[in-house]
Amino acid sequence: MYELIIVGGGPAAISAGIVSARKKIKTLVIADSFGGQWIMAGDIQNFIGTKSVSGFNLAKNLESHLKAQEGIEVKQAAVLKITKKGAGFSIEIDKGETFEAKTVLIASGSGHRKLNIPGEKEFEGKGVFYCATCDAPLMKDRAVAVVGGGNSAFESAISLLDYASKIYVLDRAEILKADEINQEKVRNSGKAEIIAGVSITEIFGDKMVSGLKYQSCDGGEIKELAVEGIFISISRIANNEIVNGLVEVNQAGEIIVDPKTQKTSVDGIWAAGDVTDVLYKQGNVAIGDGMKAALNIYSYLRIDNKK
Numbered sequence: 440m441y442e443l444i445i446v447g448g449g450p451a452a453i454s455a456g457i458v459s460a461r462k463k464i465k466t467l468v469i470a471d472s473f474g475g476q477w478i479m480a481g482d483i484q485n486f487i488g489t490k491s492v493s494g495f496n497l498a499k500n501l502e503s504h505l506k507a508q509e510g511i512e513v514k515q516a517a518v519l520k521i522t523k524k525g526a527g528f529s530i531e532i533d534k535g536e537t538f539e540a541k542t543v544l545i546a547s548g549s550g551h552r553k554l555n556i557p558g559e560k561e562f563e564g565k566g567v568f569y570c571a572t573c574d575a576p577l578m579k580d581r582a583v584a585v586v587g588g589g590n591s592a593f594e595s596a597i598s599l600l601d602y603a604s605k606i607y608v609l610d611r612a613e614i615l616k617a618d619e620i621n622q623e624k625v626r627n628s629g630k631a632e633i634i635a636g637v638s639i640t641e642i643f644g645d646k647m648v649s650g651l652k653y654q655s656c657d658g659g660e661i662k663e664l665a666v667e668g669i670f671i672s673i674s675r676i677a678n679n680e681i682v683n684g685l686v687e688v689n690q691a692g693e694i695i696v697d698p699k700t701q702k703t704s705v706d707g708i709w710a711a712g713d714v715t716d717v718l719y720k721q722g723n724v725a726i727g728d729g730m731k732a733a734l735n736i737y738s739y740l741r742i743d744n745k746k
């Protein structure tokens with residue numbers, strides 16, 4: 440039996456894994472992929488201690504930092520379910536194996552939220568994209584739309600600046616949430632047009648996307664934009680299915696944690712990063728929370744002497 444199983448391979452899981460290895464906690468990290476959302480991020484300029492680093496490279500560095508830890512076990516697999524078993528937990532993975540642990544840290548992050556409008560599913564990969572870092576080069580000299588008004592939407596727009604001929608940024612909110620520095624870069628590019636306070640009602644095309652329809656959030660006329668790419672970067676959904684019905688979640692499905700310790704409602708389960716109800720979904724915050732969780736797990740296992 441492991442003392443700790445960490446589920447996830449993003450910043451929160453990796454920072455927790457490094458701390459637990461250094462504390463010599465018998466740990467298994469299970470992730471279906473490594474690096475988390477940073478794999479999709481363009482240029483990261485707020486990773487403390489580094490002026491600018493590509494998200495892809497940072498994600499790869501995180502993975503190799505974790506794997507370099509002595510004593511840590513790492514398995515690439517998807518966790519299907521976590522259940523209570525005796526004094527610990529049983530963790531079932533997609534390869535038919537089951538592992539047991541005294542404690543569990545959920546760091547499964549978050550996934551894409553879809554618009555759920557006509558045309559979105561039909562044109563996925565045919566002009567509808569969720570990762571600008573991956574797919575921006577396909578949009579050379581084409582008009583594109585980015586849907587969303589937060590930092591990830593503006594980072595998508597920034598990734599598109601080198602390729603697209605025109606970038607529309609559309610968001611439901613009148614006042615966009617993205618950091619001013621990101622907004623300025625897009626607004627000052629000469630290529631971008633911001634359309635705030637609107638919702639997208641339909642995506643259309645033939646074999647590939649040729650446009651979208653949108654409407655002001657307070658109703659009114661439906662308008663069309665001719666675009667060949669639509670990058671959806673709206674708020675994300677917590678990956679909480681593996682603990683469905685086991686730990687308490689808020690209305691948004693985010694795991695509720697004690698911010699001092701990262702403990703969940705279930706004794707023996709911690710959570711960290713974007714899967715939790717933490718207010719700020721950021722890599723640096725996820726790293727701090729993962730570290731906090733691992734330190735608290737260490738106290739629980741070795742100092743509180745409960746197990």
Ligand SMILES: Cc1cc2nc3c(=O)[nH]c(=O)nc-3n(C[C@H](O)[C@H](O)[C@H](O)COP(=O)(O)OP(=O)(O)OC[C@H]3O[C@@H](n4cnc5c(N)ncnc54)[C@H](O)[C@@H]3O)c2cc1C
Nearest residue numbers: 447448449450451471475476518548549712713720721722
């Ligand atoms: C485009 C983009 C740009 C961003 N730019 C910045 C930035 O500049 N600065 C910044 O601080 N933050 C940025 N962020 C936010 C940052 O990436 C996230 O806050 C951070 O990655 C959250 O870390 P996490 O470990 O909680 O989750 P994630 O990064 O989501 O990682 C979750 C991990 O869990 C794994 N996983 C999920 N479910 C399972 C399962 N069932 N079984 C096994 N493994 C599973 C996933 O494969 C993944 O490895 C950006 C995000 C995006 C999308």
